[in-house]
Amino acid sequence: MxxxxxxxxxxxxxxxxxxxxxxxxxxxxxxxxxxxxxxxxxxxxxxxxxxxxxxxxxxxTPAERFVKGRPFNHVGVLVEDLDAIEARVVAEGLKPFSHGDYDPGRRFYFLDYDGSEFEVVSYR
Incomplete structure:
Protein backbone atom coordinates (compact mmCIF):
# COMPACT_ATOMS: atom_id res chain seq x y z
CA MET A 1 0.00 0.00 0.00
CA THR A 61 14.89 33.58 4.60
CA PRO A 62 12.22 36.14 3.62
CA ALA A 63 9.08 36.15 5.79
CA GLU A 64 6.85 35.71 2.71
CA ARG A 65 8.19 32.15 2.36
CA PHE A 66 6.20 31.28 5.50
CA VAL A 67 2.67 32.49 4.61
CA LYS A 68 -0.04 29.94 5.52
CA GLY A 69 -1.47 28.21 2.50
CA ARG A 70 1.55 29.07 0.39
CA PRO A 71 2.84 26.57 -0.51
CA PHE A 72 0.63 24.36 1.70
CA ASN A 73 -1.99 24.56 4.45
CA HIS A 74 -0.71 22.20 7.15
CA VAL A 75 1.02 18.94 7.99
CA GLY A 76 -1.12 16.40 9.86
CA VAL A 77 0.47 14.24 12.54
CA LEU A 78 -1.42 11.26 13.99
CA VAL A 79 -0.70 10.64 17.69
CA GLU A 80 -2.04 8.31 20.37
CA ASP A 81 -2.16 10.77 23.28
CA LEU A 82 -3.41 14.14 22.05
CA ASP A 83 -3.40 15.72 25.51
CA ALA A 84 0.24 14.79 26.14
CA ILE A 85 1.34 16.28 22.81
CA GLU A 86 -0.66 19.44 23.45
CA ALA A 87 1.09 19.81 26.83
CA ARG A 88 4.46 19.52 25.03
CA VAL A 89 3.40 22.15 22.48
CA VAL A 90 2.47 24.53 25.30
CA ALA A 91 5.73 23.77 27.15
CA GLU A 92 7.60 24.85 24.00
CA GLY A 93 5.89 28.24 24.21
CA LEU A 94 3.74 27.52 21.16
CA LYS A 95 0.00 28.13 21.09
CA PRO A 96 -2.52 25.37 20.29
CA PHE A 97 -5.68 26.55 18.51
CA SER A 98 -8.76 25.34 16.61
CA HIS A 99 -9.47 22.40 18.90
CA GLY A 100 -12.10 20.07 17.54
CA ASP A 101 -13.87 16.92 18.56
CA TYR A 102 -15.40 15.08 15.64
CA ASP A 103 -16.26 11.59 14.59
CA PRO A 104 -13.94 9.66 14.73
CA GLY A 105 -11.40 11.72 16.70
CA ARG A 106 -10.04 14.93 18.19
CA ARG A 107 -7.55 17.51 16.93
CA PHE A 108 -5.78 20.81 17.47
CA TYR A 109 -3.40 22.94 15.45
CA PHE A 110 -0.22 24.90 16.21
CA LEU A 111 2.29 27.00 14.29
CA ASP A 112 5.99 26.15 14.49
CA TYR A 113 8.77 28.74 14.84
CA ASP A 114 8.49 29.71 11.15
CA GLY A 115 4.68 29.83 11.05
CA SER A 116 4.18 26.44 9.39
CA GLU A 117 0.90 24.94 10.56
CA PHE A 118 0.63 21.46 12.05
CA GLU A 119 -2.58 19.58 12.78
CA VAL A 120 -2.27 17.02 15.57
CA VAL A 121 -5.01 14.39 15.52
CA SER A 122 -5.94 11.34 17.55
CA TYR A 123 -8.56 8.73 16.72
CA ARG A 124 -8.70 7.35 20.28
Whole structure:
Protein backbone atom coordinates (compact mmCIF):
# COMPACT_ATOMS: atom_id res chain seq x y z
CA MET A 1 0.00 0.00 0.00
CA UNK A 2 1.44 3.44 -0.89
CA UNK A 3 2.10 5.83 2.00
CA UNK A 4 3.46 9.33 2.36
CA UNK A 5 7.22 8.95 2.84
CA UNK A 6 8.20 12.57 3.49
CA UNK A 7 7.21 16.22 3.34
CA UNK A 8 9.84 18.86 2.52
CA UNK A 9 9.46 22.15 4.41
CA UNK A 10 11.49 25.33 4.10
CA UNK A 11 12.58 26.54 7.53
CA UNK A 12 15.07 29.11 8.81
CA UNK A 13 16.96 26.70 11.09
CA UNK A 14 16.57 22.98 10.29
CA UNK A 15 18.36 21.85 13.45
CA UNK A 16 16.10 23.96 15.66
CA UNK A 17 12.93 22.71 13.97
CA UNK A 18 14.18 19.10 14.03
CA UNK A 19 14.84 19.40 17.75
CA UNK A 20 11.29 20.73 18.27
CA UNK A 21 9.77 17.81 16.33
CA UNK A 22 11.91 15.36 18.32
CA UNK A 23 10.71 16.84 21.62
CA UNK A 24 7.06 16.94 20.54
CA UNK A 25 6.71 13.62 18.75
CA UNK A 26 9.67 11.50 19.90
CA UNK A 27 11.17 11.50 16.38
CA UNK A 28 14.86 11.27 15.61
CA UNK A 29 17.18 12.80 13.04
CA UNK A 30 17.54 10.28 10.24
CA UNK A 31 20.02 12.28 8.17
CA UNK A 32 21.46 15.77 7.90
CA UNK A 33 23.83 17.41 5.48
CA UNK A 34 24.19 19.57 2.40
CA UNK A 35 21.10 19.81 0.20
CA UNK A 36 21.45 18.67 -3.40
CA UNK A 37 20.83 22.14 -4.85
CA UNK A 38 22.60 24.17 -2.13
CA UNK A 39 21.77 24.97 1.47
CA UNK A 40 21.26 22.24 4.05
CA UNK A 41 18.62 19.74 5.09
CA UNK A 42 17.75 17.73 8.19
CA UNK A 43 15.47 14.68 7.94
CA UNK A 44 13.54 14.11 11.17
CA UNK A 45 10.91 11.42 11.70
CA UNK A 46 10.62 7.75 12.45
CA UNK A 47 11.83 4.71 10.51
CA UNK A 48 9.03 4.95 7.97
CA UNK A 49 8.42 8.64 7.25
CA UNK A 50 9.96 12.02 7.94
CA UNK A 51 10.00 15.77 7.47
CA UNK A 52 12.80 17.08 5.27
CA UNK A 53 13.62 20.45 6.82
CA UNK A 54 15.42 22.60 4.25
CA UNK A 55 17.05 26.00 4.27
CA UNK A 56 18.97 27.91 1.64
CA UNK A 57 18.98 31.34 3.24
CA UNK A 58 18.83 30.38 6.94
CA UNK A 59 17.90 33.35 9.16
CA UNK A 60 17.82 35.57 6.05
CA THR A 61 14.89 33.58 4.60
CA PRO A 62 12.22 36.14 3.62
CA ALA A 63 9.08 36.15 5.79
CA GLU A 64 6.85 35.71 2.71
CA ARG A 65 8.19 32.15 2.36
CA PHE A 66 6.20 31.28 5.50
CA VAL A 67 2.67 32.49 4.61
CA LYS A 68 -0.04 29.94 5.52
CA GLY A 69 -1.47 28.21 2.50
CA ARG A 70 1.55 29.07 0.39
CA PRO A 71 2.84 26.57 -0.51
CA PHE A 72 0.63 24.36 1.70
CA ASN A 73 -1.99 24.56 4.45
CA HIS A 74 -0.71 22.20 7.15
CA VAL A 75 1.02 18.94 7.99
CA GLY A 76 -1.12 16.40 9.86
CA VAL A 77 0.47 14.24 12.54
CA LEU A 78 -1.42 11.26 13.99
CA VAL A 79 -0.70 10.64 17.69
CA GLU A 80 -2.04 8.31 20.37
CA ASP A 81 -2.16 10.77 23.28
CA LEU A 82 -3.41 14.14 22.05
CA ASP A 83 -3.40 15.72 25.51
CA ALA A 84 0.24 14.79 26.14
CA ILE A 85 1.34 16.28 22.81
CA GLU A 86 -0.66 19.44 23.45
CA ALA A 87 1.09 19.81 26.83
CA ARG A 88 4.46 19.52 25.03
CA VAL A 89 3.40 22.15 22.48
CA VAL A 90 2.47 24.53 25.30
CA ALA A 91 5.73 23.77 27.15
CA GLU A 92 7.60 24.85 24.00
CA GLY A 93 5.89 28.24 24.21
CA LEU A 94 3.74 27.52 21.16
CA LYS A 95 0.00 28.13 21.09
CA PRO A 96 -2.52 25.37 20.29
CA PHE A 97 -5.68 26.55 18.51
CA SER A 98 -8.76 25.34 16.61
CA HIS A 99 -9.47 22.40 18.90
CA GLY A 100 -12.10 20.07 17.54
CA ASP A 101 -13.87 16.92 18.56
CA TYR A 102 -15.40 15.08 15.64
CA ASP A 103 -16.26 11.59 14.59
CA PRO A 104 -13.94 9.66 14.73
CA GLY A 105 -11.40 11.72 16.70
CA ARG A 106 -10.04 14.93 18.19
CA ARG A 107 -7.55 17.51 16.93
CA PHE A 108 -5.78 20.81 17.47
CA TYR A 109 -3.40 22.94 15.45
CA PHE A 110 -0.22 24.90 16.21
CA LEU A 111 2.29 27.00 14.29
CA ASP A 112 5.99 26.15 14.49
CA TYR A 113 8.77 28.74 14.84
CA ASP A 114 8.49 29.71 11.15
CA GLY A 115 4.68 29.83 11.05
CA SER A 116 4.18 26.44 9.39
CA GLU A 117 0.90 24.94 10.56
CA PHE A 118 0.63 21.46 12.05
CA GLU A 119 -2.58 19.58 12.78
CA VAL A 120 -2.27 17.02 15.57
CA VAL A 121 -5.01 14.39 15.52
CA SER A 122 -5.94 11.34 17.55
CA TYR A 123 -8.56 8.73 16.72
CA ARG A 124 -8.70 7.35 20.28
Missing amino acids: PYLEHVNLTVRDPERTAALMARLFGWHVRWSGPAQMGGRTVHVGDDRCYLALYTLEGEA
